[in-house]
Amino acid sequence: MKRRNFLSAAAVLAAGAPRLSFAAMQTYLQDNATMIVGFSAGGAGDVASRVVANYVKTSRGMVLTPDFRPGAGGTIATDQVRRAPADGSVISLFSVSPLLVAPHLAKVPYDSSRDFTYIASYVGISVPCFVRSGSPFRTWDEMLDYARKEPTKLRWATAAPRGLAHIATDAAFRTEKVTATFVPFKGGADAVTALLGGHIDMVVSSDFGPHLAAGTIRLLAETSPNPNASLPGVVSFAERGYPIAIPASYGLFGPAGMPTAVIAWWEDALSEMTRSAMYADFLNVINGYPLFQKSDEFTRLANNAFVEIGRQIDQMGIRL
Incomplete structure (x- = not known):
């Protein structure tokens, strides 16, 4: 150059x-x-x-x-x-x-x-929380209820460990008195692959568009204020009053x-x-x-x- x-x-x-x-x-x-x-x-x-x-x-x-x-x-x-x-x-x-x-x-x-x-x-x-379409969790609250009953058994990931999605979701879990197990990955694509393979239960990432269109995932919550938070059944972190929704x-x-x-x-x-x-x-x-x-x-x-x-x-x- x-x-x-x-x-x-x-x-x-x-x-x-x-x-x-x-x-x-x-x-x-x-x-x-x-x-x-x-x-x-x-x-x-x-x-x-x-x-x-x-x-x-x-x-x-x-x-x-x-x-x-x-x-x-x-x-x-x-x-x-x-x-x-x-x-x-x-x-x-x-x-x-x-x-x-x-x-x-x-x-x-x-x-x-x-x-x-x-x-x-x-x-x-959008940086939503999502599960695979065959997940037993139909809603955000169902997933929270499971995590309260079975501490640490809920396995989840984000595109970047200690990134905004990680911090925001961890803060939401703390607010809901939920203890879950975070699984680190190098990127969102790797995390989604693990989700679809059944190795983890939830991903919080912007790497979801094609999978949503293909019907292989289900959105449960939205971490940042944007149009996806208005979709039926999608919980808004901002509306729930969670500490971080940027x-x-x-x-x-x-x-x-x-x-x-x-x-x-x-x-x-x-x-x-x-x-x-x-x-x-x-x-x-x-x-x-x-x-x-x-x-x-x-x-x-x-x-x-x-x-x-x-x-x-x-x-x-x-x-x-």
């Missing part, structure tokens, strides 16, 4: 208007870019990264290559973003857990409020200090993508809902969520 092309592109773009000219965009496209994904291939994060890669390739000629780096709940990949050049050649898929949850629970080599550029968010996602989204972020014109290029491209047929198909696949936030709003909301999550973790008494 020729880094000087990205740097020269930033200089050209800096002089342009917020909606970039074709010539300026072509300058930025002189090299390929890498999109680091902190989860394993095959899950919702895979789909969320590839829709961006496919769109900018089709509409703007940029080759954006997803680079999957699973492990440690996404924190390893996040640190790689911190150490990347801030010229636009390396960006990453934003997910709540490694950036807004992990720093409260473990020592990480980055500061979420200082070490990154929050570029834009482009989709709201909206989740996918977006893009990069190292601190990215040129404002490169950020504007991505804002423009992602905003355009949300009006495309490709995006509509993507929403159907992941059961997401339309959302677009430019860098300023995305940064403000991320910082506010970081504080709120920390407050809830302190109340739960689980901060390390």
Whole structure:
């Protein structure tokens, strides 16, 4: 990769208007870019990264290559973003857990409020609690009743250990006086495979869309405020008054200090993508809902969520 092309592109773009000219965009496209994904291939994060890669390739000629780096709940990949050049050649898929949850629970080599550029968010996602369709648990309350009667026998998992879904569901169980057994997996796809194979009883993850469409799973509860919480029989964490019910989204972020014109290029491209047929198909696949936030709003909301999550973790008494 020729880094000087990205740097020269930033200089050209800096002089342009917020909606970039074709010539300026072509300058930025002189090299390929890498999109680091902190989860394993095959899950919702895979789909969320590839829709961006496919769109900018089709509409703007940029080759954006997803680079999957699973492990440690996404924190390893996040640190790689911190150490990347801030010229636009390396960006990453934003997910709540490694950036807004992990720093409260473990020592990480980055500061979420200082070490990154929050570029834009482009989709709201559901993170439901679900069981396989043949499960004896027809409702959330039936599952809770079983867990109360048989402590530790309920086995469950999330896409990222100690991530937002893990913390939120654990808080819900504590509220309901339920003791269950958490089973760690590297990613949501692996957890769902274990669920469908009968090795665990419940998964809390955004990796559910295709399985719901195929009729192989059943939604019981929704951890974040979004349209799935209004589906018949789906319990809302927010309505139940559980300690954590924070909206989740996918977006893009990069190292601190990215040129404002490169950020504007991505804002423009992602905003355009949300009006495309490709995006509509993507929403159907992941059961997401339309959302677009430019860098300023995305940064403000991320910082506010970081504080709120920390407050809830302190109340739960689980901060390390």
